[in-house]
Amino acid sequence: MSNSIRDREFRLSIRGKLILSLSLIGITLLVSSVISMMEYTRMSTYVSDLIAGNIRSINSAQKLSELSSTYNLDLLTVIGDDGQNVLVPTFDEDEFLNSCDTLKSTVSNPAVLQLADSVMYSFSAYMLTSYELKNVLLDDFTDTRDWYFFTLQPKYKALKTYIDSMTEVIYGDLQKNSFTFQRGFYRSIVPGFVAVLVGLILILLLMFFMIAYYVNPLAKMLKHLQAYKDGTKRDYEYTFEGNDELSTLNNDIREIVGENIQQKKRVSALRDALSQKSMI
Numbered sequence: 539m540s541n542s543i544r545d546r547e548f549r550l551s552i553r554g555k556l557i558l559s560l561s562l563i564g565i566t567l568l569v570s571s572v573i574s575m576m577e578y579t580r581m582s583t584y585v586s587d588l589i590a591g592n593i594r595s596i597n598s599a600q601k602l603s604e605l606s607s608t609y610n611l612d613l614l615t616v617i618g619d620d621g622q623n624v625l626v627p628t629f630d631e632d633e634f635l636n637s638c639d640t641l642k643s644t645v646s647n648p649a650v651l652q653l654a655d656s657v658m659y660s661f662s663a664y665m666l667t668s669y670e671l672k673n674v675l676l677d678d679f680t681d682t683r684d685w686y687f688f689t690l691q692p693k694y695k696a697l698k699t700y701i702d703s704m705t706e707v708i709y710g711d712l713q714k715n716s717f718t719f720q721r722g723f724y725r726s727i728v729p730g731f732v733a734v735l736v737g738l739i740l741i742l743l744l745m746f747f748m749i750a751y752y753v754n755p756l757a758k759m760l761k762h763l764q765a766y767k768d769g770t771k772r773d774y775e776y777t778f779e780g781n782d783e784l785s786t787l788n789n790d791i792r793e794i795v796g797e798n799i800q801q802k803k804r805v806s807a808l809r810d811a812l813s814q815k816s817m818i
Contacts, residue, residue: 555747555782559740559744559747560744562740563737563740563741563744566733566736566737566740567733567734567737569733570730570732570733570736571730571733574727574728574730574733578727581719582719585715585718585719586719588711588715588718589712589715589716589719591644591645592645592708592709592711592712592715593712594640594641594644595641595644595645595650595708596705596708596709596712598637598638598640598641598644599641599701599704599705599708600705601633601637602634602637602638602641602657602701603698603701603702603705605629605630605633605634605637606634606661606664606694606697606698606701607698609627609629609668610694612627613627613668613671613686613690614686615627616671616675617682617683617686629665629668631665634661635658638654638657638658638661641654641704642654645708645711647707647708647711649707650704650707650708650711653700653703653704653707654704656700656704657697657700657701657704660693660696660697660700661697663693663696663697664690664693664694664696664697667689667690667693668690670685670689671690751780751784752784755778755780755784755788756784758776758778759776759787759788759791761776762774762775762776763791763795766795772799773795773796773799774791774792774795774796776788776792777792
């Protein structure tokens, strides 16, 4: 008796089984979607910051290149005036140094930082050499063109080489971060793909569960009940194991059919008795 009461207390109804199955599918899809969104947001924010830093660094490197190139061309213009203009072009060193400091603050690649230091050293050497221009122009024994191409220009080429090398390294970081972003995107959708796959498997299992434990028993119950009604079988013989509403329904049908059989027997016996009395 206690076992029967305990079975009834823990019996899960058909509605409960369906709700539980569908809830598990929904929870699985929801959790995986949240994980996918969180992973994508994390990767997107992290890599976007890296890419934005690379772009700022590239802009700063281009600014350094433009400033030095413009100043170098201004010096060449003065050289081309054959000494008539002895005014040395001005150069905004503060802007150059600020751009270099900004670049160093936006990168974490040791190679870029090392090249940035090299840019600073070569810039100092180039500027110190350029300050000699006024004296060179005033000196009658110095060929200004030789001084420009053989003394100043090598310093400028060294500066430009370091700036270009630093820009190439930054571009490499940008490509790597872009690839990381793409790889992170595909990695972030993996939980969603897995969730869809698990959801499909759960749906197939639920379908199998419904067919095996509900659709097939109902079909067999109807078949046996129809066989009893048609007279093919004299009794309702279908039984299956279960402890839910479907099992209760099958037991109730068997009881009703059994009562119907007993009723038919009583009616038949009553008819026989009345027939014998009429014959007497």
